[in-house]
Amino acid sequence: MFDSITLGQYxxxxxxxxxxxxxxxxxxxxxxxxxxxxxKSFWGYLLAAMFLFVMIKLSNxxxxxxxxxxxxxxxxxLITVCFNLFLTPGEVIWQFSIFKITREGLSFAIKMxxxxxxxxxxxxxxxxxxxxxxxxxxxxxxMKPLRKVHVPVHEIAMxxxxxxxxxxxxxxxxxxxxxxxxxxxxxxxxxxxxxxxKSLVPLLVPLFIxxxxxxxxxAMAMEARCYRGGEGRTKMKPLVYCAKDRVAYFILLAFFxxxxxxxxxx
Amino acid sequence: MLNRFTPMIKIQKLIHDYIxxxxxxxxxxxxxxIGGVDLHVEPGRFIAILGHNGSGKSTLAKHLNxxxxxxxxxxxxxxMSTSDGKNLWEIRREAGMVFQNxxxxxxxxxxxxxxxxxxxxxxxxxxxxWTRVEESLKAVGMLEHRKKSPNRLSGGQKQRVSIAGVIAMxxxxxxxxxxxxxxxxxxxxxxxxxAKKLNREKGITVILITHYMEEAVDADMIFVMDKGVVAxxxxxxxxxxxxxxxxxxxxxxxxxxxxxxxxxxxxLAIPDxxxxxxxxxxxxxxxxxxxxxxxxADGDQS
Amino acid sequence: MGIKVDDICFLYxxxxxxxxxxxxxxxxxxxxxxxxGLIGHTGSGKSTFVQTLNGLLKVxxxxxxxxGEDIDGEKFDRKKLRSDVGLVFQYPEHQLFEVDVITDxxxxxxxxxxxxxxxxxxxxxxxxxxxxxKSLYKASPFDLSGGEKRRAAIAGxxxMxxxxxxxxxxxxxxxxxxRDxxxxxxxxxxxxxxxxxxxxxxxxxxxxRYVDRIMVMGGGKIxxxxxxxxxxxxxxxxxxxxxxxxxxxxxxxxxxxxxxDVNTDVLRVKEAAAEILAHRRELHV
Numbered sequence: 001m002f003d004s005i006t007l008g009q010y011x012x013x014x015x016x017x018x019x020x021x022x023x024x025x026x027x028x029x030x031x032x033x034x035x036x037x038x039x040k041s042f043w044g045y046l047l048a049a050m051f052l053f054v055m056i057k058l059s060n061x062x063x064x065x066x067x068x069x070x071x072x073x074x075x076x077x078l079i080t081v082c083f084n085l086f087l088t089p090g091e092v093i094w095q096f097s098i099f100k101i102t103r104e105g106l107s108f109a110i111k112m113x114x115x116x117x118x119x120x121x122x123x124x125x126x127x128x129x130x131x132x133x134x135x136x137x138x139x140x141x142x143m144k145p146l147r148k149v150h151v152p153v154h155e156i157a158m159x160x161x162x163x164x165x166x167x168x169x170x171x172x173x174x175x176x177x178x179x180x181x182x183x184x185x186x187x188x189x190x191x192x193x194x195x196x197x198k199s200l201v202p203l204l205v206p207l208f209i210x211x212x213x214x215x216x217x218x219a220m221a222m223e224a225r226c227y228r229g230g231e232g233r234t235k236m237k238p239l240v241y242c243a244k245d246r247v248a249y250f251i252l253l254a255f256f257x258x259x260x261x262x263x264x265x266x
Numbered sequence: 267m268l269n270r271f272t273p274m275i276k277i278q279k280l281i282h283d284y285i286x287x288x289x290x291x292x293x294x295x296x297x298x299x300i301g302g303v304d305l306h307v308e309p310g311r312f313i314a315i316l317g318h319n320g321s322g323k324s325t326l327a328k329h330l331n332x333x334x335x336x337x338x339x340x341x342x343x344x345x346m347s348t349s350d351g352k353n354l355w356e357i358r359r360e361a362g363m364v365f366q367n368x369x370x371x372x373x374x375x376x377x378x379x380x381x382x383x384x385x386x387x388x389x390x391x392x393x394x395x396w397t398r399v400e401e402s403l404k405a406v407g408m409l410e411h412r413k414k415s416p417n418r419l420s421g422g423q424k425q426r427v428s429i430a431g432v433i434a435m436x437x438x439x440x441x442x443x444x445x446x447x448x449x450x451x452x453x454x455x456x457x458x459x460x461a462k463k464l465n466r467e468k469g470i471t472v473i474l475i476t477h478y479m480e481e482a483v484d485a486d487m488i489f490v491m492d493k494g495v496v497a498x499x500x501x502x503x504x505x506x507x508x509x510x511x512x513x514x515x516x517x518x519x520x521x522x523x524x525x526x527x528x529x530x531x532x533x534l535a536i537p538d539x540x541x542x543x544x545x546x547x548x549x550x551x552x553x554x555x556x557x558x559x560x561x562x563a564d565g566d567q568s
Numbered sequence: 569m570g571i572k573v574d575d576i577c578f579l580y581x582x583x584x585x586x587x588x589x590x591x592x593x594x595x596x597x598x599x600x601x602x603x604x605g606l607i608g609h610t611g612s613g614k615s616t617f618v619q620t621l622n623g624l625l626k627v628x629x630x631x632x633x634x635x636g637e638d639i640d641g642e643k644f645d646r647k648k649l650r651s652d653v654g655l656v657f658q659y660p661e662h663q664l665f666e667v668d669v670i671t672d673x674x675x676x677x678x679x680x681x682x683x684x685x686x687x688x689x690x691x692x693x694x695x696x697x698x699x700x701x702k703s704l705y706k707a708s709p710f711d712l713s714g715g716e717k718r719r720a721a722i723a724g725x726x727x728m729x730x731x732x733x734x735x736x737x738x739x740x741x742x743x744x745x746x747r748d749x750x751x752x753x754x755x756x757x758x759x760x761x762x763x764x765x766x767x768x769x770x771x772x773x774x775x776x777r778y779v780d781r782i783m784v785m786g787g788g789k790i791x792x793x794x795x796x797x798x799x800x801x802x803x804x805x806x807x808x809x810x811x812x813x814x815x816x817x818x819x820x821x822x823x824x825x826x827x828x829d830v831n832t833d834v835l836r837v838k839e840a841a842a843e844i845l846a847h848r849r850e851l852h853v
Contacts, residue, residue, distance in 0.1 A: 133375050165375050168417050179624050180663040183655040184724060185647065185679025202675065205665035209710070217370035224331050224363040225431065226355050226387040236382035236395045318743040319714055366741075420610060447741045450610045450770045452810045477743040516745035521773070521815040521837055528841035534848065543819040547826045550844070 009069075010131050015060035017129040021245040022138035028252050029126040035259040036115050036122070044262040045114050051255055052122055061128050069124060070117070077116055084109035132164045141239050154230030162218070170211060177206045272345040274439050274471045275307040275330060275361075279339035282325055282494075299325040301494040302339070307473065307487075309438065312465045314482035314502075315475045317491030318516040323475050326491065327443045330473065331363040344438060359388055362432030366444040368424035377419070377427050378403065378412040384435040395434075402430040405468070406460045422453025426460050433464065439471040440464065446478060454478065479506070479518045483541055490515055507539030522546055569635040570764065571598040571621060571653070571732065576630030578616055578788075590616040591627070592788035598732065598766070603758050605775035605796070606768045608785035609810040614768050615658075617785065618734045621766075622653035651680055654730030658737045660721035664709035669720050670695065672709055676728040687727075694727035695720075697757055715746040719753070726757070733757070734766040739774060751778060776800070776814040776835040784811070797833035816840045 017025070032051070039048055056063060088105030095101075127135070140157035147153050178188060181202045188203070190196050282300040285293055300322045307313055317323040328334040329341045332348040343361050346353040362384075365371050374380035378399050385395045403409040406426040416424055425445050432440055442461060446454040458474075458481050465472045474481060482488050488505045490498040492515045498505055506512070506519045509527045519527075526540030526549070536549040578591035590613045598604065598621075608614040619625040620632060623639050623646050632639045639649055657663070666672035670691050677687035695705065698719040704712065709720055718738070725733070735754065739747040755778050758765050769775050775782065775796075782799045784792040786809045792799045800806070800813040803821065812818075820832040820840060830847055834840045 131375075133379070161375065162373065165373065165416075169369055176657065177663055179619070180655075180657045180660065181675075182624060183622060183650060183657070184663075184676040185650060185728065186675075187679070202663075202665050206663050210662060214367075214370045217365065217367055218373070220333060221363075221365055221371035222373060224333055224358060224365075225384040226358050226435065227383070228355070228387065232389045233386050234389050234392060234395065236379060236386055236392060236399070238392055318745055450810075451812060452609060479744075516743065518744040522819055524837050525816065525819060525840050525844075528837060529844060532841060532845055534845070543815075543822045546819060547822050550823065551826050551828060 009127070011059075011061045011065065011128045013060045015058060015129065016244070017055065017059040017125070019244070020129075020248055021239055021241055022130050022134035023142055023239060023241075024245045024248045024252075025126045025130050026135070026138045026142060028248065029123055031252050031256050032122045033119060035256055036118055038256075038259045038263055040263050041266040043266045044259060045111070045118075047255075047258060047262060048118055049114070052118055052125070055125050056121075059125055059129050061125075066121065066124065066128070070120065073120060077113060080116060081109045081113050084112050133161060136161045136164075137237070137239060154233075158230075166214065169214075170207070173210055174203070174207060177203055177210075272309075273306055273342070274309040274311070274344060275305060275473070276342040277303055277305040277329070277339070278341075279304060280326075280329065280336050280341060281338040282322075282329065282334060283337045284325075299494055300329075303494070303496055305489065305496065307471060309471055310465075310469045311471055311486045312462065312484070313471070313473045314485035314488045315473065315491060316477060316479070316482055316488060316505075316517055317475075318477065321491040321515075322494040323491045324443055325494075327363070327441050327473070327475050330439075330441050331361050332357045333363070355388070359384075359435050360437050361439040361441060362435055362437040363441045363443065364425065364428045364432055364445050366447050368421045368428065368448060371428050372416045372424060372431075375415055376412075377408065377414050377416060380416065380427060381412075381430045381434050384431055388435060398434045398436070399430075402434040403427075405433055405464060406430045420453060421449045422456040425449065425453065425457045429457070429460055429464070433468075433470075437470065439473065441473045441475070443475050444477070445474075446476060446481065454481070477517070479520050483520060490517065492516075503539045503541060506541060570600045572633040572636075573597070573621075574631045574633065576620060576627040576632060578613075578620060578625060579628045580616075582628060590788050591620065593630070594788075594790055595630075596783065596790055596793065598764060600731070600764055601762045602764050602781060603755075603779045604764070604766045605779035605782045606766055606785065607770060607772065607775060607782060607811060609770055612785040612809075613788040614785045615736060616788075618655060618736060618766065618768060621732075621734065622655050623649050624655070647680070651676070651728040652731045654725040654728055654733045656722050656725045656733070656735045656738060658740055660724070660738075661709075661714070661717035663724075664717065664721055667708065668706045669700065669709050669712070670705040672720065673723045673727050676724055680728065690727045690729065691723070694723040697726055697760070698723045698753055715742060715749060718742070718746075718750065722750075722753075730763065732764040732766070734768065736768045737770070738767070739769070739771070747774065754778070770811070772800075772812055772814045776817075784809070796835060800835065801833070 036048055039045055056066065085101055085105050086099055088102055088108050090102035090104035092100050093103050093106070136157045140153055143151070143153045182188065186199060186202055188199055190199060280300055280303040281298070283296040283298050286295045286297055288294040303326060315323050315326065325334065329336065329348065330343060332354050335349055341348045343357045346357055348357055372380050373383050381399045381402055382395050385398050390398065400409065403412055406429050408423060408426050408430060411419065411423065416427065419427065429440070440461070445457050449457065461472050461474060462484065464470045474485065476482060483502050485502055488500060488502055489496050490505060497515055498508070498511065506523045509519050509524060512519050520541065522543050523540055526536060526546055530536055530538070540546045540549060573594055573596045575593050575595050576591055577589065577593055580588040580590055594617065606614050606618070616625060620627050626640065634649055634652070637644055639646070664672050666675065670688070673691035673694055674687040677690045682690065700716070700719055700723060704716065709717060712720060722735070722738070738750050738754065742750065751774055754765060754767065767775060767779060779796060782792065782794065782796050783790050784799060784806065791809070792802060800817050803813045803817065806813060814835050816835060816837055817832065820830055820834050820843070823830050823844070824832050828847060830843050834843055
């Protein structure tokens, strides 16, 4: 059911990007997203696209795999383009009955499509090269200062990581319960909305009960293994920056500065 | 490490009541799960606790890890009372626990990270965590799977990872609460073999709660729970020879023992309690000429 | 007439790198009124196989005929198949969802389009078959004990009045008494209703006591298909598959090795005792 979504799913291979500290990738992705809103000129976009292209090459993830993931959001992209193309007022360059395309609309639509594609590709590069565990680790470390203002950073990260562990288990369970109810004559394929919602009860009730039971068991298992929140905890895999991470930060900074410069001077 | 004078587990007059609440959360009554248990376990032993579902054996297990606290009476783990709040984390570290459902006790998404979870919690330095994880995985024979996702393991393998997760905290005692109930015969053998090995090689006290009689045959001591009390205790031989009593307690005895029992009832002069097929053969046909020819690996259950 | 399975295969994740052949050219006949044990270790394909029998999984190739009709045929009534071939999954108590036991058991019959009263009478019949105490009909399924929950769930399938009932590991996680209770119930149902029962299990000791025929699966194939004693003659091969013969069979084999001329085709304690006693004159006792 969820097989078709490859967008942003971790792709196992070895590359410079895979080995980079996840914090660098997280900060890098945010910097890149901001830079997409900083640049305005053609040269700026070209720079951003070039940067992304180099990153994709560095990631060792096949270009085809990434593009296939883009298919799922093609529809969204088309709608955005159409909106901008037809609804931007300005100098009309083409008209057919009520549809008219303006010069401003055209340039706006192109920019918008570019920006959106780069945005999605840019963030998927991060998720393609970073495991969910690394990501939660990075988030936890980066957000540590927020603990001072009583944000439960460790707890949030722990919840995310447990959720990720249990998603496949619960999916499997959904499939199992569904089959069991189909064997009892349940119909999950009804077109009628009311019937459809009603037919979900025999699926959702057992699923919730099971999820609660699992949560209960898991909480007990964690307590039995001395879990008591983030205080006094050490890390098996602490995040430590090394030389390549510093180089990466430097490149990022340079890229961002150039982006700002294109906005000012071009 | 082991203090000769401190029992690993000592339980005195333990009573446990579960509080029943009505829909508004008011106390509606209590259910007595354990009604006066006394128990004594020496360090380094392999103990089995048997009992049918609802006999109170799982509740008892949770007291040994300070997950539940006595309503009355006292539980000491390595000389520390579980009722004393300051002992809590030390007790949980010393008496590790493995539960029934293999899926609901693995926390991390990578095997080795899960084994490291316990040591992380008790503040072990990073480098030592790595050595502990490696040793623990080796001890249960799961080292080659260290980088895998737990979702890709079999039930028996998951339970062995859970055992490794407990060993990594360097406990003196492991409590296994029906670790094999959801496994297939192969998985069951793997888990019991791992537990026996830990007991033998590392001297860790093992308390195995189960309703598979074959798993209890090699224990040093068996406790049988019924209606919240210890109904029988003794060596496997002492326990299993009471075939009728075990049936009353809604339990089985190994089939060989049952066969021996039937033969004795029919008038054959064979010893009272047969635990293995070899013993039965010896009893019926005299000891074989080459003594010890049938010494097989310990995972083998007749 | 029963079910005829003709050269079926089933592939998971077909066409990807992860493709797994779960069923590999299986042909077998399942007649009416037979008690069958289906044995195999985890991953042998037995769960996949039983799911193809009532159409929950569609076979990749080959055909399954129910009463002579191809179940993948265009005119075939799949709903009827699902009620005729009842499937009780592992840990079936996890599918309970209604407010009380009897309403939950009514779920199946109601899905068949039966009237409220008809569904209720079928539910009561099914609950009686699993020996559920009347006082529990109105209880919430979540307040029952483990064994009771399981019996309620089995009643939920039984209320569809299946002609073939498949139970996937019905004793998993139960204690010895619960196990004997469930297996006893199933054997009784078999007698009363004259239906075919397929008991999926990895416990030889459970299966050996009850069934007329054993099918052993391994690697997606049916490796042995015979009466129990004949299947258990292949102890070595069964062990290689990660299975075992019943404990008593091992005892008898050892006795024979040690020179006592007993028949080793024995699966139950009582038979073994009788067999040994028949040879008592040869014994030195």
